Amino acid sequence: MEKNGLTPRQQQILELLGRFTTDHGYPPTVRELCRLAGVSSPDTIQYHLDKLREKGLLEEAKGRSRSAQMTTMERVAMIPLLGLVPAGPTAGAYAEPMGHVPVVADRGDPASLFALKIKGDSMQSTLHDGDTVVVRWQETASTNDVVVVRYEDGEATVKRLKVKPAGLVLVPDNTKYDPFPIGEGRIAGKVISLIRKL
Amino acid sequence: MEKNGLTPRQQQILELLGRFTTDHGYPPTVRELCRLAGVSSPDTIQYHLDKLREKGLLEEAKGRSRSAQMTTMERVAMIPLLGLVPAGPTAGAYAEPMGHVPVVADRGDPASLFALKIKGDSMQSTLHDGDTVVVRWQETASTNDVVVVRYEDGEATVKRLKVKPAGLVLVPDNTKYDPFPIGEGRIAGKVISLIRKL
DNA sequence: CTTGACATCGAACGCCCGTTCGACTATGCT
DNA sequence: AGCATAGTCGAACGGGCGTTCGATGTCAAG
Structure with missing residues (x-):
């Protein structure tokens, strides 16, 4: 297990998510994360998002657009x-x-x-x-x-x-x-x- | 012209926008604002959003979902x-x-x-x-x-x-x-x- | 009465979204 | 060799999204 229990890819995506959110004022879509991470399939991002949710680092999804949010972000x-x-x-x-x-x-x-x-x-x-x-x-x-x-x-x-x-x-x-x-x-x-x- | 140059409806929608954003961590969609404001047509909201943008109270739209943001909100x-x-x-x-x-x-x-x-x-x-x-x-x-x-x-x-x-x-x-x-x-x-x- | 601003509606278009699927490739442990 | 884990892909489905349109109603000002 890695230092935080996160694979490098998961850490990268978590950081991209945080950066985008503070830069734009709202979270990215799955496909926007695709471009940011340099992958072509939305499922690749969804796959990692699921893993991050399992580990409690993201809010549970609700099927709504731009709903990927970090739980570590104090309101x-x-x-x-x-x-x-x-x-x-x-x-x-x-x-x-x-x-x-x-x-x-x-x-x-x-x-x-x-x-x-x-x-x-x-x-x-x-x-x-x-x-x-x-x-x-x-x-x-x-x-x-x-x-x-x-x-x-x-x-x-x-x-x-x-x-x-x-x-x-x-x-x-x-x-x-x-x-x-x-x-x-x-x-x-x-x-x-x-x-x-x- | 009203006290702030805003009609009551525009003030209401601006307040709904702000409340939703701080409550959820991301801005609402046009149709979510419809339900919140109790109107049935997305164009009604879009109409007021355009007015608010003209007056410089909202960020310019980019055709992306959940991109309605208040300019008065310091980053x-x-x-x-x-x-x-x-x-x-x-x-x-x-x-x-x-x-x-x-x-x-x-x-x-x-x-x-x-x-x-x-x-x-x-x-x-x-x-x-x-x-x-x-x-x-x-x-x-x-x-x-x-x-x-x-x-x-x-x-x-x-x-x-x-x-x-x-x-x-x-x-x-x-x-x-x-x-x-x-x-x-x-x-x-x-x-x-x-x-x-x- | 006519005009203009304000406000709403329902319908529609086309795109983008989240989600799911099956298939594939590495890597590393047993 | 067998198997689990991590990661990726492309395609597809259905629905929600922003946006636009024409039509309608209200109300105060001219």
Whole structure:
């Protein structure tokens, strides 16, 4: 048995499949793989595709065109990058975003995620100016969570949350700034990850 | 003209297209869109697809099946997550990775990128334990770049680079640790971005 | 009322798709 | 020699595919 349990031919076809898919945005047909691999019979490709499916490296076929997909490919969701003024969570309508951020859609529904670009230094050391954060829509959070708070005038801000007896307090991580009560603001979501260009 | 220059029907079909693509990993056929939109004639869909193409929202068709793609979808590449012991850059062969990380493939060839998981606190404040970094393969770098250095025994480390007259020096950002010369190590790549779970 | 944009239909054409079949050639183990 | 495994081929079937056509309906603007 070879190093991965794959024959060289099977490895080649798996790589051709992956390359084509990322190059074009959709998987190849059996006959397109024929040309890529330099063989003339569709059955040759089908033969190897079957072997790869047996080994669990490809999704099971459904008789549909271009359905050859690698199982090793984590499912990716494109979440909208909304700037610093996110619209309401219920608004399915498109207030068309600045762009999209790819995330691996493993835990939870990616439809409940969005991204924001950070402006300013109020969360410095944790969040820098220009950072992109991934946020999950939710209306409640716990002490020390970094949350997105939205005000009725459409303004939004990212701060660390402290749950106090007197009410919710928003704490800038940058000690140059002072904590302040949440006031009329509502929690719009919780920051779950951060992407920074160096 | 409507808010985005799109009729409600066109918006609907664009959304169905996007949903299907992220759900299945490949775009729908014209007739699959028929069923989704609840219409019986393929020409109805084709009609709207043509309109959307005119407005530059879809890739130009090529007569191939499942080729309807949104232009607003940034191209995504899945780069391999190699742990902390990356193999050589020329080795196209698979030392199968721990997983994959999605990145937007805008600047440069995504094939020259890989990802690493950070262990330890030697770069603390800049890089935390458990962070994922995106690295571009390159054998040279400038002062203050964060670089991946590989040693002949297969060990690898991430440090900040200082170019000094006496040679290259690796500086841990954490002041608990001391700078040290690069020795027999080679620069394997430069850290270009960072992903952190909060 | 006429015109134009928007939207839909059913039918049809021809090609390409996934799939299957039988036959063939190596290679290597028993 | 016998046999299993890996790999290839060409041909064929039936169906799904993208595409085009002519006809029809709706609705707001002129």
